Amino acid sequence: MQIDGETKIVVIVGDPVAQAKSPELFNALFERYGVNAALVPLQVPPAKLGAVLDGLRGIVNLAGVVVIVPHKIAAAAYAADLSDAARQTGSVNCLRREMDGTWFGAMFDGIGFVKGLDACELIVRDKSVLLVGTGGAGAGVAHALVDAGVASLDLFDSNTESLQRLERALRSRGGTTLIRRSMPAAQAAHDFIVNATPCGMRANDPLPIDLTGAHPDAVVADLIMKPAQTRLLEDARARGLATHLGRYLLESSVETMAAFLRLVP
């Protein structure tokens, strides 16, 4: 890749940001398309997010911002307009800089997760899913699973407020998916078991889900990207269960996000 004065810029904001895989994935995509654009990482503490986003709005050749932990909910408040998924989840993972210098916020985590499963020929329609974690990432995944027609969605979060908010939002959509409250423990009925909590990013984190009761054909997915093999996924493999890595979510949404930012067709 070659950066020159005419390069369009995308940034990723997170804290930390060192673990982010978006720079490699987006820059490889730009190279593949022959697009003169580059994505660079910016480590932004929560207290500085507002000032940083206000500043970035003033940059003419900035296409947009990829938003990761812990900014997904806070960043939504800076968007002048939001996509349906961003509105449903109250969070964004991408801000596009519009011509007038305002942000349009979107959330591709959920659709990226479902696309990532699709790419591995794992179909969620009519299946039963346990989802642990109902923050920004979990909410995005929950709405996308409902969009994809899962039969039932069992939810857990130790943060009751977050859990209730997501339950209400999912139920207000109507549709046929059963929305239930659950324990963070797999049951034989679950086809998919999904960790959407940050628990597992550090080596000493406890297991976010008890897999003891899981069906032998269940698929265990973790949204965490680094480490690639979380303790939960290791536990699943030790039990002979199929696993699905966090990076598939991002890999499946990078092209969608670059198109949203109007950098690739």
Add this chain to the structure above:
Amino acid sequence: MQIDGETKIVVIVGDPVAQAKSPELFNALFERYGVNAALVPLQVPPAKLGAVLDGLRGIVNLAGVVVIVPHKIAAAAYAADLSDAARQTGSVNCLRREMDGTWFGAMFDGIGFVKGLDACELIVRDKSVLLVGTGGAGAGVAHALVDAGVASLDLFDSNTESLQRLERALRSRGGTTLIRRSMPAAQAAHDFIVNATPCGMRANDPLPIDLTGAHPDAVVADLIMKPAQTRLLEDARARGLATHLGRYLLESSVETMAAFLRLVP
């Protein structure tokens, strides 16, 4: 070059910025040193400079900002502290982000210009120089020429205020260099004839200096980098005079600036 989550970021702010050569030069330097850093261009309109610099201050992995036209004077006001050359010229071409999130401003244009001449074995000590243009770039070059021991410095600017400010600043330094006011016309006594105005960036710009009276051994230098061959340099070549390109200034100061930003030894 490969950008990942741990890459340190430097930005260049200008308006326009498409013509900037810093991205290629800095990124090649980082590659040569095996440093995980990248410089990216940001097009920032003057009205947005304050907000952009305030935002950039909040980015932990931002090493600093390279500042080009038209922001060199305005950006100095955002620095908590200034180098001698920045103070003398009232302008900065580089802001380093300190640990506490403040900016330290420095100006390397002048020393870069003299270093660029040195690299071409063009020695200014005890020589007579005509300098046209006394804005940020011109002032930086003027102070560096005095530092380098020129015998006389003839100054012109159509902006009398800018001209008087520079005359006062140079005279207040004491020393032996003759500081004189001049017309924008070469005389036989001038060893070096320097354009530090933006006149020549556009194809239809008038000539900033009349070379009719130039000595056949005079060297004509232009600080403009794009186009490489300005109308002034073409006129000089047509008259058989030696020429010195604008890009030598930048090429000679890139390593100094990267060291100032603490990215190379």
